[in-house]
Amino acid sequence: MSKSDKPARIETPQAIRGTQDIFGADAEAFAHVVETFERIRRLYRFRRVEMPVFEKTTVFSRSLGETTDVVSKEMYSFEDRGGESLTLRPEFTAGLSRAYITNGWQQYAPVKLATHGPLFRYERPQKGRYRQFHQLDAEVIGAAEPTADVELLVMADQLLKELGIADGVTLQLNTLGDGESREAWRAALIDYFRAHKDALSEDSQDRLERNPLRILDSKDPRDKPFTADAPKIDDYLSAEAQDFFAKVTGGLDAAGVSWVRAPALVRGLDYYRHTAFEFVTDRLGAQGTVLGGGRYDGLMESLGGAPTPAVGWAAGVERLAMLVADAGQVAEDRTEVTVVVEDDRALTAGMGHVAALRRGGLSAELIASGSPRKRFDKAVKSNTRAILALGWGDEGLTTRLRNVDGDVARIEALIA
């Protein structure tokens, strides 16, 4: 009678905020993206690497700079039993750079690396943005030549094209120049914006001290009039930096990859040099960047390694998968043969047939539960190419093959 008579309710633990359980069509799209990437990276002879999901926190904090919000608020960090601070990887680049140093991969330089897997950032989830998300990643470490930048960009372009989502995606390209160019431009930007400080948005006034380059891509309309007339990187590029960028754009043109100049495209971190790029779509709301990267010649030193030129990109699998799904690029997943046991006396025959079909390379499903009368209908409703109905008559087992658009001869040979 009373409520206490009921067994205690066991509360189901909830999934962690910002994580996803990917299933069905979404999972198929996800797999399609990863499989396409694996195929492409082989074409470009990038070597597959498997990396740890966590590292010492210093791997990321040194490369990012201790002071940024990114380190203090947006990493999944924790202490292990020895009191050491560890962090779930928020990106691939820092871990790959660490591995390059600690494993002596200099011997393979220039080395072309590709990997993919889960990454973690402590952020508020929104469209195309999760706390555990997944990226494809390609890096060329130990190559100072613009041809490396070009190769990566051409590979990225081919990936998007083969995924069938290149329409509506544009490659935005910029150069940040070499170290000197970059610093000169940065100083000029600070001078310029400081002169207009009072008219800038609150956010941008704050950025002025923290991250002045970011004012350039502010979304606040109050900043727009000033960003248009802000100093341009082109006026501060050294001859070497100009030459480098010209070789990148020339390579892209030669390879038939279209691009647009995006002078406001910047990177917040100091180790970025020269090429910066993003493939951007207008179809994913505020999270329009589908693939992005650049040259990070300054990173290796911040991890205690020898100065090493490097360039790479990463792409969000979830965002790519969304575009792939929207574009209808994932083939329907159909069963080749559905074996229906319409009479339980035919069950052993049914189990034998599905096994034979599967060993013969045809995908097969067995329907042998629920009301026998409704099993055939269940098969009809499923998305199958052929139905093998097994019944039981006066003479024992009866077999009927109803073809939709399967390979009849092959099926009959396998169940003979």
Add this chain to the structure above:
RNA sequence: GCGACUGUAGCUCAGUUGGUUAGAGCGCCGGUUUGUGGUACCGGAGGUCGAGGGUUCGAACCCCUUCAGUCGCCCCA
């Protein structure tokens, strides 16, 4: 961290100014019908109305808190 919107059955959603025992479609399970078949009909299971607290004679509905989702801001390595 901030803001807006949303949480009712496995799914998609109704639910009147706050008023008896919270509904539908789809799906699922069972039965009947049909019988080279995707039909139709009948029945059934399935709900702490996201959670906690408050107001009230009475709350899915009003208020507060909290959790989660969605979209955006900040950030974006």
